[in-house]
Amino acid sequence: MPTIKDVAKHAGVSRSTVSRVLNNHPYVDEEKRRSVKNSMKELGYLPNSSAQRLRGTQTRTIAVLVARIMNPFFSAIVDAMDEVANAHSYRLILCNTRNSKKQELHYLQLLRTKQVDGVVLASLENDWSVIEPYVAYGPIVVCNEYPPENKSVTVVTINQTKAMYAATTHLIEKGHTAISYCNVIGHSASALSEDRRKGFVQAMNEHRLPMKKTWNFKGHSIESGRKIVSEMLALAEKPTAILTGSDEVAAGVIAQSKMEGLSVPGDLAVVGFDDQAVASLLEPQITTIRQPTEELGRKTMELILSIVTTGEMEVGTYYFSAPLIQRQST
């Protein structure tokens, strides 16, 4: 691999001049600039990025932390982020935390060791008090999940409470009074699931409807959706509807319901969350909350890049709206 020295020799100039050409410095003789560019091409020169980084310039790399890239919701936002990053010649390091606190911390070190210019947190495992100190080491933008109280970062998410309130109200309007609720796996670190539940509770209270403990479930996978149906069937008093908090859980609930001979929505109405591809493919098609994944991903990446570039950031939260999509499962 040729180095800057080789190019300098080839073009008959100093390394400084080559460097200036490389960085589009203004004061370079046009003639020399052309000659240097020509030499670079002829030698197939590409700057060694480690050397550039060491010298203090940026890495042009952003770390993106997600719980699991296999979750379609995460791959959709990562896809959108990647598109924006690419347009600005930034690279993305994929950080699959697999819901591990340790992994999450491990990846956050990338910021400290200057291996990335910024970090996007699309999931949150550790308590915020553990994560917050990292803000001092470099730019962090939080997307989707978010801390209970935000005094130090930029957050991009949807209004969880409003979305779940709308979903609950929808079921109530359909005549349901026995509505069960499935929590996404609740990390105490994130206020997401708590805020969602608030929307549910608010709508139920407004209509004086009961919220039984036995109608509370947990899960975030197809498999857990299947299990929920079995558990429901064992109940003396059975709910007639469920808010699943995830299309994957909803898909599992629907698949298992069919196997058990239950009709959806006749015996059990089901509301998903996310509006993944599967939601409009299943029979019945799933009524769900549409997450604006593309907007979430794009906005998040635009914000982190702007912070990285300008050094300026604003503490605060960007809310996107997430509409209820009525289909056949309710």
Place this chain on the structure above:
Amino acid sequence: MPTIKDVAKHAGVSRSTVSRVLNNHPYVDEEKRRSVKNSMKELGYLPNSSAQRLRGTQTRTIAVLVARIMNPFFSAIVDAMDEVANAHSYRLILCNTRNSKKQELHYLQLLRTKQVDGVVLASLENDWSVIEPYVAYGPIVVCNEYPPENKSVTVVTINQTKAMYAATTHLIEKGHTAISYCNVIGHSASALSEDRRKGFVQAMNEHRLPMKKTWNFKGHSIESGRKIVSEMLALAEKPTAILTGSDEVAAGVIAQSKMEGLSVPGDLAVVGFDDQAVASLLEPQITTIRQPTEELGRKTMELILSIVTTGEMEVGTYYFSAPLIQRQST
């Protein structure tokens, strides 16, 4: 951020000694080693990886090129790769080529600029003659898609011909004689779709069945699956079965068939490919070829890491088997 100098001062030793401790060099006084480690912890020292890289050690980073991370097949293999990489303290750079030749080449530069230790190609856009020269710049392992003739790299894939032969034979045994075929978008760069088709042609020929041109389709998305059904309905002679080459296409075909009042498999039998989650959720559940995504991803990452570490590689192809999973759509 403290540097090696700070640690050296704090521990009262030279930078060399700190470096030796850092790299687990054997000949270091136990006492000093402990003292250095203690200083590192106390100062919160982490080595600057750019400096380490510049000095010639590895980047511990692998670039993974996929067409689109949103495709569940790709996110599944990337997930498996990530797990292996992580276990060896390697990072993954996500390279979404979006089927762009230019992007693919762009990402391959990461190998030349020493930003990564190795590259995994899980999709292939450019002709192999364009990609092959990059083998000289560093380790490359090809996964899933592969060049027509392989004289220079390690390939990990399934036996495409055998898989499609089995799928076709299955339909023939079910009594079908009018079988249509959907090509995955055919990059001339990859021999995958060509090899798959060979399996189809072989089975059809063995049974002297006709392969009409009008029964040939193309596509790789849910949407294209929907379109195929419309196109089929316009045909004078309609096929009674289709090999889609992708569960996403199959899902589109099934969804649209229902809308058109066609029964699956009664009016149209459908075979998918990949065995994505959606395959067992749809009604009817999709008969498909199961791709061993986890094995593909794991083996690929193990191979590239082994090449990176030992410097030794073997030209050749690892084949995994991909069984036919019979469900309800045939």
Place this chain on the structure above:
DNA sequence: CTGAAAGCGCTTACAG
């Protein structure tokens, strides 16, 4: 077992 010194490939004041 340990330190001084050279050098990896760049960039950036500094002095012309």
Place this chain on the structure above:
DNA sequence: CTGAAAGCGCTTACAG
């Protein structure tokens, strides 16, 4: 507009 020189933070022969 341009070059010589210093320095980014590390590692690794080299000589003890």
